[in-house]
Amino acid sequence: MGITAGHGPLPLSQERGPGQRKERRGRVTSILKRFTSRWAQRYQKMSIQMVISLSFTTVAVVGMIFMGLSLFWRFSSATGELVAENSQRVLAQVNLNLDSYLRSMMRVSDTMYYRVIKSADLGRDSLTAPMELLYEDDRDSLVSIALFDLRGGLVSAVPLSTLKQPADLTQTGWFLSALQKKENLHFSTPHVQDLFEDPDYHYQWVVSLSRYVQLTRDGATEGGVLLVDMGFAGIEQVCRNVELPNGGYLYLIDGSGELIYHPRQQLIYSGLQEENNQAAARYRDGTHSEEFQGQRRQVTVKTVGYTGWKLVGVVPVEGGFVSDSRQIFLFGLSLLLFSIFLMAFLNFRISAHISDPIRRLEQSIKELEAGREDVEIEEGGCYEVQRLGHSIRSMVSTMRHLMDDIIEQEGQKRRSELEVLQSQINPHFLYNTLDSVIWMTEAGRYEEAIQMVTSLARLFRISLSRGKSIIPLADELEHARHYMNIQQIRYKNKFTTQINALPGTDGLYTMKLIVQPILENAIYHGMASAEDDGLITVTARREGEDLVIDVADNGLGMRPEVAASLLDEDRPEIRTSGSGIGVRNVHRRIRLTFGDRYGLTIFSEPDEGTTVRIRLPALDQDGAAQYQREDVP
Template sequence: MNVFRRLAAQWAERYRKMSIQMVLSLSFTAVAAAGMLLMSVSLIWRFSAVNEQLVAENSRRVLAQANLNLDSYLRRMMRISDTVYYRSIKNMDLAEDDLTGDLSLLYEENRDDLVSLAVFDGEGALVSAVPLTALKRDAETADSDWFQAASRSMENLHFSTPHVQNIFDDPDYPYRWVVSLSRHVQLTRDGATEGGVLLVDMSFSGIEQVCRDVTLGSGGYLYLIDGDGELIYHPRQQLIYAGLLEENNRAAAAYRDGSHQEKFQGRSRQVTVKTMGYTGWKLVGVAPAESWFAASPQLPLFGLTLLLFSIFLMAFLNFLISARISDPILRLERSIRELDKGLAGVKIEEGGCYEVQRLNHAVASMVSTMRHLMDDIVRQEGEKRRSELEVLQSQINPHFLYNTLDSVIWMTESGQQTEAIQMVTSLARLFRISLSKGKSIIPLADELEHARHYMNIQQIRYKNKFTTEIEARPGTEGLYTLKLIIQPLLENAIYHGMASAEDDGLIRVTAYREGEDLLIDVEDNGLGMRPELAASLLDEDRPEVRTKGSGIGVRNVHQRVGLTFGEGYGLAIFSEPDEGTLVRIRLPALDREEAERRRQGEEL
């Protein structure tokens, strides 16, 4: 008993002589080590199991949705096939009637999803086809897999794997990837029936788009295979075909529907399989083991419990040592609170024990450093903002310049000297305004003049397929604007709004003032679009779609205006199908002085 008392007295004496660093180190090290060990074991065991289940459930849910989308897409193709067969082929005698008209109407209604519709007789001879009508000289229709499959199983619909369309001559798209839907049909000729095959070539891009939009969390992905394990779609398909990447698709073909654990190339991962009806294709979702530890709904509650437990232990230990260190720490805390309120000239007292004195000195040094860092951050943020604007502004696709120069060469060679001179003159003035001596904010008159020269060039190129009206209403004189914001919208209106215009296309640019704002409307009378599609064009989370155009696009202009002038400024899109589209740019109404101040701010 005396031994324990003596040992306790010795430890008490040592404790009194210990520095605060030693006391805190020993106390919190012991508590933290025990607590962290318990938490680590519990955390690893609990969340490994829970998150693995969550990942599996999420993968099954995502695959079910992808299967629903693909099934919907394939069913639409099946309905097209049924429409051709039951409403046209069965009601026509080929000796008297022509299928081309009905096929053309059906193709026009579904041209975004279809590549071609074709009907062949039992020997493989072409009966009717749209829009591609010329067979390749070496085409062996009767020996094609889709023809043989339809001839063998007359009661079923047959989906092929993706392949390059190799039956018809297609000068515009010689290597277009398609999925072929074929079926056996009964043709009537002079009152007698004979066998034939209906071929529906659907665009592979529709299937690819459905699969590409699927996400399976951090590091996860989805791919599509047929019943034999052949890849139909993979996000890294080209790398796999090039031999630079491997996939365990052959093994996945043998998996039953559900989630499976596998080890591939030394990495553990979860594979979820969903078989599609009609085709026998399989959707395969891959989630690497690292994603199992992603945050789950139970994480906040579990973390909060651990946090409260840790706070209780630390509060208990702080109570034991507060008599020695509380006063200097409280004075330091009050000083920090005053600093947090933004008060200037706060003095950090350097009292207390040696360790607290060093802490006070470190805090005072940190405050000084933070003030310098804040100044540096303000300067760096300004530089970052200017860099972002320069990057957005520099994304001008050179194709417009190339195409314009090609047109000049063609006009010169064909003797159209006047048009060539006019186009070169407009091009030179356009680029002179584009440079603007390095300035990003230019007079509104220069921006409209830039748009006018751009449309002069486009009207020559498109042989006056459309007309242009550019107007600056009273009240806009002397105002300034961000440069190169109208041209991308005009380019978008030409390539999309005027795509089907013949000679009655109209593009109107109107600049006018509304209170303290400058509005610029770019309006066309083209095809227009659905309101929900127009509303999604400015969504930053919307996947980028590469279409023919400048490469800047409406979203780029929207971002540039927002970065330059802040929230409340940017683009708004109003459109209705067959009613045209109006894109409105909202900017602050800058006079010469305000524009000059903004320029100077960008140069600082």
């Protein structure tokens, strides 16, 4: 009854199980279809940021999953090999260090035997001095060097030379090993060096190297034993800092399995722990698998040359290693290559679909930056790219209209500024000149009056210049001569004027009405208080690609800092009773037309006079045509 009741529900449960699983699979499939359909619909309306983010994220996640799985399986199969290879590399490095340590002992022994003992006769030679030199060379690692005869008697030793009493050396292991195999070098296991009396009671753990040697005494040959003791701390230091995977460790044994070094040596000697060192002594070099005290371990063995000692590396194995590494490796490699191909293909297709419209739009912008005006801005791609293309097209069109308007406005502004600057002729100059003509006529000075009226007419004719702002240099100098003729008559020849154009200036053009304001400034500020020896000179010359006009006077002059401030835009304008076109006005006109490289420079010293240098580009007829103002209404 109990058995029937206990097993009765199982058939019902087993019958309902497959139906429930089929129903769950149907629900999952339906959910996946709805999810896929929704994302397919949303993709058409997604922003470019969302498309790129989701696409590349999905591809990266899928790729990482594939690569993670392949690496997991590959790692599972290769863990044992990697651990073994790593242990072998570590043991090989430790073996090199031990080999270097042991070679240093052998070098000391060989040097002592072949260079000292063989060349000495004990009947007349002392070995103490060469032994001390040899000891001093390696005192950091050496503990002692000693030479004994076959009866165990001490022949020579350093640094200590007094044997303990009683000391029967002929029964020690290192002594017997040296006598039994006379052709070999013999390394002992670590032991306390207690052969010699130490006044400081300082005894060290050492490794002894012994060998049979032939001694010469009074010409006769006899046998002996050479003992070299080196500190065990060197071996301990080499082995102590070794790290193996999974909490592994390294220990050192001799050929019979006796422990030489173990990180838990004290615990093993006290019986608190055990080590499988006797079995390890029988292992050949390489990696072995063993089970010790219920734990699976990977044991790597490496024999140390010259000694028969063995380095043993122990690494605990957690879980089993995958055995069929070749098949798993091929599978992992195939999976990795397929994942890389799939990711590369999908990324290429998706990125091309998304980025091509942006790339074409970028190319159009670059062409616009290069100065092309007939660039067609494409409006394609995702919604944002389409809007961006449309905005750029509208912006380019607006910018073109604005640039045209700005160019037109700047041209009009420049022409207006030049007109204003050139039209600043004070009517007071005209009034004074006509008043002088009337006065001379009434005084019967008809020739001077005629000369002044003639010069005034020519002055205004050149000033008009048919609306042109750039005139021949000869006309500008002629204008200056007529102006100075008028002023000399008015000032009753208180000063003289010299106007010269040096060779090389023929055919050059200049901006009009730039010399006369400088002359006016020289008259009112340089010649006003002068006597009858005033002199104003105008000299035009060519310097390379520039035209230079110097207007110099020998008037009162001024301090250099005052002269430099005359062109300062922040300095208030100084009005005169002349034409009203100031020096700063001329400077602004020149720079506005030709640029900041050109303009005026003023040189002056008190009581020595003033020179105003006008610098312009050396323009020929073709160059002047670019600056003509015939288009001014």
